[in-house]
Structures are given as C-alpha cells and as structure tokens.
Amino acid sequence: MLAVALEEARKGYEEGGVPVGGAIFHLDGTLLGKGHNRLVQEGNCSLHGETDAFRAAGRRPHWHDTVLVTTLAPCWYCSGLISQFRFAKVIVGDSVNAQGGMEWLKQQDIEIVDLASPECIELVGRFQRERPDLWKECIGEA
Amino acid sequence: MLAVALEEARKGYEEGGVPVGGAIFHLDGTLLGKGHNRLVQEGNCSLHGETDAFRAAGRRPHWHDTVLVTTLAPCWYCSGLISQFRFAKVIVGDSVNAQGGMEWLKQQDIEIVDLASPECIELVGRFQRERPDLWKECIGEA
Numbered sequence: 001m002l003a004v005a006l007e008e009a010r011k012g013y014e015e016g017g018v019p020v021g022g023a024i025f026h027l028d029g030t031l032l033g034k035g036h037n038r039l040v041q042e043g044n045c046s047l048h049g050e051t052d053a054f055r056a057a058g059r060r061p062h063w064h065d066t067v068l069v070t071t072l073a074p075c076w077y078c079s080g081l082i083s084q085f086r087f088a089k090v091i092v093g094d095s096v097n098a099q100g101g102m103e104w105l106k107q108q109d110i111e112i113v114d115l116a117s118p119e120c121i122e123l124v125g126r127f128q129r130e131r132p133d134l135w136k137e138c139i140g141e142a
Numbered sequence: 143m144l145a146v147a148l149e150e151a152r153k154g155y156e157e158g159g160v161p162v163g164g165a166i167f168h169l170d171g172t173l174l175g176k177g178h179n180r181l182v183q184e185g186n187c188s189l190h191g192e193t194d195a196f197r198a199a200g201r202r203p204h205w206h207d208t209v210l211v212t213t214l215a216p217c218w219y220c221s222g223l224i225s226q227f228r229f230a231k232v233i234v235g236d237s238v239n240a241q242g243g244m245e246w247l248k249q250q251d252i253e254i255v256d257l258a259s260p261e262c263i264e265l266v267g268r269f270q271r272e273r274p275d276l277w278k279e280c281i282g283e284a
Contacts, residue, residue, distance in 0.1 A: 039201065043200050043201050044197050044200075045196060045197070045199070045200070045201055045202070046188070046189075046193045046194075046196045046197040047188075047197075051188045051193075052188075054187060054188045055186050055187070055188040055189075057187070058185050058186075058187070059181065059185050059187055059279065060187070060279075060282075061278070061279055061284035062279075062282045062283060062284055063282050064282075075226050076222050076225040076226035077222045077223045077225075077226040077227070078222065079222050080218050080219045080220065080221050080222015080223060080225065080226075080243070081219045081222060083218040083219075083222065084217050084218035084219040084222075084281065084282060085219070085282040086282065101222070136203070137201065137202075137203055137204075139226065140202075140204045140205050140206075140226060140227040140228065141204060142203035142204055
C-alpha cells in the first residue's frame with residue numbers, strides 16, 4: 001500500500017511539486033483513490049497528498065472501512081481529516097521530517113502504523129533541503 | 143463578510159448540495175476566495191465550504207493576515223485546516239447545528255467570532271431535516 005503512495009510522491013517530485021503522496025484502500029485491499037500534493041501543479045493549497053487521495057476516492061457513506069496511507073506524517077490539516085472521517089487505519093511512511101498530529105490522533109484511539117520507510121524519509125528530506133520555500137509555503141509557514 | 147459566505151451556502155442549497163459556504167479575506171477586507179461544499183456537485187468529499195474557499199484563494203506564503211469565514215462551525219477536518227494555517231481570525235455563522243472543533247481551536251488561542259446568524263442557523267437546520275442522508279455523508283457518518 002505504501003508503494004502506491006510513494007509512487008504518487010515521486011510523481012509530485014518529478015512535476016516540481018511537494019513530494020507527498022497518499023492513497024486510500026478498502027480494508028479488503030481494493031484501491032479507492034490515490035493522489036499527491038498539488039500546490040505547485042494546480043496552484044491549489046488545499047490538496048495535500050492525503051486530501052488529494054480523499055478527493056480521488058469519491059463519495060462514500062463513511063470511511064470506517066478504509067485505510068489512509070500517506071508518505072509523510074499528516075500535518076494538522078490532514079490530521080483533522082483523519083479525526084473527522086475515522087479511517088480504520090492510517091499508514092505513515094515518514095514521521096522523521098514532520099510529525100503533525102500523530103500523537104493527537106493516537107490519543108483518539110486511531111490506529112497508526114509508522115513504517116519508517118527510508119525511501120519516504122529520504123525523498124521529503126531532500127525536498128526540504130532543496131526547496132525550503134515550497135516546503136514552508138505548503139504548511140503555511142513561509 | 144458573512145454575507146459572502148451565506149450567498150455561497152445558498153448557491154449550494156439551490157444546486158441540491160450541502161449548504162455550507164466559506165470565504166477568505168485579507169485583514170484589509172479584500173476578498174481572496176469564496177466557495178461552498180461540493181460533495182454533490184463535484185462528487186468531491188474533500189470540498190467543504192472552508193476548503194473550497196481555501197482552494198479558491200490560491201497560493202500565499204502564509205495565512206496569518208487573513209480571515210476565514212464559514213456559515214457553519216468547522217468540522218474536525220476544517221478545524222485541522224484552521225489549526226495548521228493559523229488564520230488571523232475565524233468568523234462563524236452557526237454553531238447551533240454543529241460545533242466541530244470550536245473549543246479545541248479556542249484553546250489554541252485562535253480568535254473565533256460566533257455571529258449566531260439566524261439565516262445561517264435556519265439554512266443548515268432545514269437541510270439537516272430535509273436531507274439527513276447527505277448531511278451524514280458529508281461528515282462521514284452515514
């Protein structure tokens with residue numbers, strides 16, 4: 001599942017954007033939607049990796065039977081998404097380069113699996129060094 | 143400012159969608175973006191009134207000099223948006239029909255002005271009675 005989100009993150013990097021990818025799967029393993037940060041590509045500050053995957057997944061009565069995968073720990077915006085929609089599980093690739101609302105979500109008994117993926121950690125770490133301006137813009141701190 | 147968001151909410155209602163509208167202004171009063179929930183219209187669960195206005199406002203280095211207006215108290219997803227991007231002020235039309243993360247945001251010293259607008263309260267209240275299915279879907283509880 002993380003490989004799908006990582007491929008999205010790499011697409012974002014190749015497009016000159018913020019390299020964070022996301023994907024949503026049904027608990028049975030079916031892919032429902034995937035996406036990546038589109039700040040640069042669409043001039044759209046609302047599309048982080050997680051929210052772009054959420055957009056792509058379309059309409060569902062609820063999300064309690066789905067898994068949200070993200071290459072980078074969810075920022076507070078995306079932590080709010082997770083808190084509201086109560087995905088069955090959250091899979092995170094990298095919680096080294098950002099932590100966001102990880103601890104807050106755990107306190108809400110949301111299951112978070114941190115895979116500490118070297119590929120995810122390297123990709124965002126490199127981007128933060130190469131484009132601190134874009135990184136800070138995408139989290140509203142530029 | 144609330145009138146702009148309320149007009150958006152009414153558009154959403156006329157379109158058969160969830161009638162919540164949002165707008166973002168610079169502190170000097172300039173309108174930066176406005177929008178409304180697009181769950182039905184675009185099949186897009188990621189666009190609440192607040193996030194649609196955020197999308198419309200385009201790119202900014204940060205949002206600390208802007209005001210977010212919403213006809214309905216922000217759900218946890220949109221409360222996460224506010225927590226991450228630290229708008230200078232949040233103006234709310236209705237905190238009767240939903241409360242979301244209002245108290246959590248106040249604890250973070252985010253300034254929230256609750257206008258308790260009868261028009262906003264009536265509009266969402268009517269929608270919740272008429273279309274409980276759509277209301278619950280938009281908050282992920284159907």
